[in-house]
Amino acid sequence: MTDSSALRHEATVRTIAFVQYPGLTPLDIVGPLQVFSMLSHLVPGYDTVVVGERIEPMATDTPLSLVPSHTFETMPDPYALIVPGGAVPTLAAMADEKLLDRLRTAAVRSEIVGSVCTGSLLLAAAGLLEGRRANSHWMYRSLLARFGAIPVAERWVQDGNVITAAGVSAGIDMALHLVGELAGQDIARKVQLFIEYDPKPPFGPIDWEAADPGQYTSRRRESLQQALANYPALLERLTS
Amino acid sequence: MTDSSALRHEATVRTIAFVQYPGLTPLDIVGPLQVFSMLSHLVPGYDTVVVGERIEPMATDTPLSLVPSHTFETMPDPYALIVPGGAVPTLAAMADEKLLDRLRTAAVRSEIVGSVCTGSLLLAAAGLLEGRRANSHWMYRSLLARFGAIPVAERWVQDGNVITAAGVSAGIDMALHLVGELAGQDIARKVQLFIEYDPKPPFGPIDWEAADPGQYTSRRRESLQQALANYPALLERLTS
Numbered sequence: 001m002t003d004s005s006a007l008r009h010e011a012t013v014r015t016i017a018f019v020q021y022p023g024l025t026p027l028d029i030v031g032p033l034q035v036f037s038m039l040s041h042l043v044p045g046y047d048t049v050v051v052g053e054r055i056e057p058m059a060t061d062t063p064l065s066l067v068p069s070h071t072f073e074t075m076p077d078p079y080a081l082i083v084p085g086g087a088v089p090t091l092a093a094m095a096d097e098k099l100l101d102r103l104r105t106a107a108v109r110s111e112i113v114g115s116v117c118t119g120s121l122l123l124a125a126a127g128l129l130e131g132r133r134a135n136s137h138w139m140y141r142s143l144l145a146r147f148g149a150i151p152v153a154e155r156w157v158q159d160g161n162v163i164t165a166a167g168v169s170a171g172i173d174m175a176l177h178l179v180g181e182l183a184g185q186d187i188a189r190k191v192q193l194f195i196e197y198d199p200k201p202p203f204g205p206i207d208w209e210a211a212d213p214g215q216y217t218s219r220r221r222e223s224l225q226q227a228l229a230n231y232p233a234l235l236e237r238l239t240s
Numbered sequence: 241m242t243d244s245s246a247l248r249h250e251a252t253v254r255t256i257a258f259v260q261y262p263g264l265t266p267l268d269i270v271g272p273l274q275v276f277s278m279l280s281h282l283v284p285g286y287d288t289v290v291v292g293e294r295i296e297p298m299a300t301d302t303p304l305s306l307v308p309s310h311t312f313e314t315m316p317d318p319y320a321l322i323v324p325g326g327a328v329p330t331l332a333a334m335a336d337e338k339l340l341d342r343l344r345t346a347a348v349r350s351e352i353v354g355s356v357c358t359g360s361l362l363l364a365a366a367g368l369l370e371g372r373r374a375n376s377h378w379m380y381r382s383l384l385a386r387f388g389a390i391p392v393a394e395r396w397v398q399d400g401n402v403i404t405a406a407g408v409s410a411g412i413d414m415a416l417h418l419v420g421e422l423a424g425q426d427i428a429r430k431v432q433l434f435i436e437y438d439p440k441p442p443f444g445p446i447d448w449e450a451a452d453p454g455q456y457t458s459r460r461r462e463s464l465q466q467a468l469a470n471y472p473a474l475l476e477r478l479t480s
Binding site: 025026027029030031033034037041048049050057061062063064065066067068069070117137138155166167168169170172173176177180185188189192193194195196197198199200201202203205206207210211 | 265266267269270271273274277281288289290297301302303304305306307308309310357377378395406407408409410412413416417420425428429432433434435436437438439440441442443445446447450451
């Protein structure tokens with residue numbers, strides 16, 4: 001950076017905005033938030049916000065409730081907008097036109113649009129993934145095609161300015177990748193060191209041969225029926 | 241399980257309790273909480289709670305605030321008590337006698353006592369790690385010896401009924417290990433599948449040779465001084 005004034009510095013701060021809505025999976029949001037928050041502590045020029053409809057506690061799929069820091073009206077224009085996922089409440093949010101409008105409006109103001117887990121179904125339902133290569137939680141990945149996206153089974157998938165991660169914990173890997181793109185690999189490695197992200201899954205990696213998504217088709221259908229009972233057209237589109 | 245009545249079933253529910261206090265690192269708590277919460281969704285007999293001094297929003301080291309589900313008075317006797325860590329606010333909490341008393345009292349009621357990251361410094365300050373092998377965030381690991389614990393550089397360390405994880409993200413690995421101990425490896429693998437914990441750090445594992453903790457000694461000292469300015473005896477004990 002050059003000898004920028006405080007004013008110039010403020011103008012060049014990149015804000016990473018995480019979208020919060022009721023019932024989400026907290027690790028989807030907290031994983032990448034912790035990565036970018038550490039980035040903002042280590043080097044100047046980055047900031048994080050959590051944006052929701054109101055600044056009040058919202059339930060998650062755990063006993064913990066979360067409170068966002070900003071509303072959609074008060075958040076600064078984000079450099080990156082990240083949408084976390086969840087189970088039935090996220091599937092239900094595919095029919096929440098108010099939230100989808102918030103996403104469309106915020107996406108226009110963002111350089112990068114991203115998601116974790118089934119958050120990509122919200123981007124897809126908002127029409128933001130048409131023709132894009134994208135991923136989601138493995139159980140829901142194939143549904144992306146119903147919205148015109150191209151499902152890809154990678155830990156994270158970048159297509160133009162859209163980046164989508166696999167399920168839940170994949171948001172950490174995606175965020176570290178983005179930090180590398182934004183601030184360079186040395187900084188990304190420092191973030192990794194400070195959050196001591198040196199994973200040692202006690203039973204090794206996932207055995208994808210044993211974890212056949214096909215056996216979960218009925219479970220997925222039940223979750224969709226529970227989430228979208230009042231939206232028969234969308235339900236039909238996703239279960240036919 | 242035998243043909244237990246509802247009453248008997250309720251009596252055998254194992255509650256995993258996570259301690260919340262102001263300023264903590266949210267990934268420390270949300271990582272293992274998401275693991276145990278998934279366990280409770282997949283099989284009967286498990287429950288999770290988040291316990292704090294009051295059921296109201298508390299700040300974290302990110303823009304997100306968290307709200308616990310229970311107070312120390314209202315939480316059920318936990319099977320496991322897990323204490324997350326953080327940076328300066330956690331170091332300051334080493335001098336919070338009220339919180340340390342809460343931990344001592346809750347630990348007596350628990351079968352297993354655990355921590356993530358610098359949460360082990362709170363267990364240590366509460367006198368719960370004397371003579372125990374234990375770990376913490378790499379930057380603070382050696383301080384455990386000042387409280388009579390034996391620092392061990394492993395992803396997680398189990399010594400009797402005490403289990404302590406390395407920094408921040410290590411809580412996920414520790415929690416999956418505990419799920420394996422409690423419910424068996426097949427269930428632990430299923431939890432891992434559902435949170436899609438198949439980590440792919442984009443720049444590989446941490447390079448511990450390059451990440452010499454020695455170079456962070458002054459940074460650690462500054463954080464301790466900031467946290468414990470009003471507790472000179474404890475500060476002296478940890479920085480001399």
